[in-house]
Amino acid sequence: MRPDYDPLDDPPWAMQLVVRAEKTDPPGHGAVCEAAATAVLRLLTDPRAAEPDGEWRAAVHAWESRRIRKVTRRARGVRWPEVQALPGVTVEHDGAQVRAFVPGPVSDVPPELARLQVAGLDLAETDPKPPPGPPYAAITLNPGVTMTTGKAAAQCGHAAQLLLRQGGRADVAAWIEAGARVHLTRDVPWSRCVRDATVAVRDGGFTEVPPGTMTAIARLL
Template sequence: MISNDVPAPESPFDDGPADRDQARQFVLPLVLHLEKTDPPARTDALRTAARAVLTILSDERSLGDGEWAGAMRDWQDARIRKVVRRARGAEWRKAAALEGITVTGEEGAEVRVFPPVPLDGWPKELAKLQVSGTELDDPGPPAAPDPSGPVLWLNPDLDMSAGKTMAQAGHGAQLAWWELSETERKAWREAGFPLSVATPGPERWRELTVSGLPVVRDAGFTEIAPGSCTVVADHPALRRTA
């Protein structure tokens, strides 16, 4: 199953306070457009999932008294869960008709993100979509990350499905977002949320995990062990304080 459960901002992406588990649990749904004959490249799907999370976090409907703001607050008051599903053909068209935001990647990957829903209250159009078995490949070696821009670094020692990794990339982007000032957030948003996703070598990964940059630690509900470090969120504004 491709899902992930991490705590909310008080103790980001680590073992959170017990009252987080007592609150009603919500999930942020992400749906990947995955046609059999033209699947997206893995790295483009990862980038697009991360940008989809940033897009809904910054959308005016998610802020203040916006129509999604209550659901966003409820979601972040409990564990920060994200679930990636896949859809094609009529399934994708039905999902795209629901309230949400579709984000298109640089190479054509499409991810639609929806306002959080109760863990036990998925819309029927999304609840029936497949979760497991989402595997993607890159047609060639991914381009090197832009060192001057934001980079989500993936743990080179973990073997995660594409869907699981998409959720982790979304967590990394969200963790960076929380750490930025309003001015820095505005600049990133206005630039279209540029970011890279890359896997460093083992030595570089060890350096990143102790650099002071935000680190995503998985709760271990699916695929990997609890407490595993999955992503380091590297943003130029955060490097100055790391």
């Protein structure tokens, strides 16, 4: 048996994230990370996922009962409109477009998603925008860990999800009511962010970084 085997993760499930990344005028790294986190939140708080009789509720529950894996893929050209027909939520933010899809088994990914490339999405950073007015989620990526944009987007999605599930009930409710805004913090020392964090993401070690690596943290402001 593998040393990292977890019976609760058998079979493994994942939420697929697709980033629109055209060859001309691609989105910025930070904008994709923020859009990915927002897309995850929008899907999880959508009535189809959040209401007891919602059509996505069973799939989301089955996924959250396992490791909350996320797989980031990229689409361009005709591939982007093709995936819009699959169940999910698309977010447009600061020039980035990301769609989060209803989770499912990693062995049964729809062909429209399976044909999209997973590795190698690494976008340039652009000038960051100022943070929105509160309430918003401040997410910080570990500056000591090298990650592609695809990996970083998944980690931001994890951080937003953990904050949604583990943050204070009243604070989370106010955040969601205000639009579930997300901001990727870049100008605060990592040590201070960790000290003030509500949630921390520790990676499973399946791609790019060793298992247990703290990749991202988040808190509500």
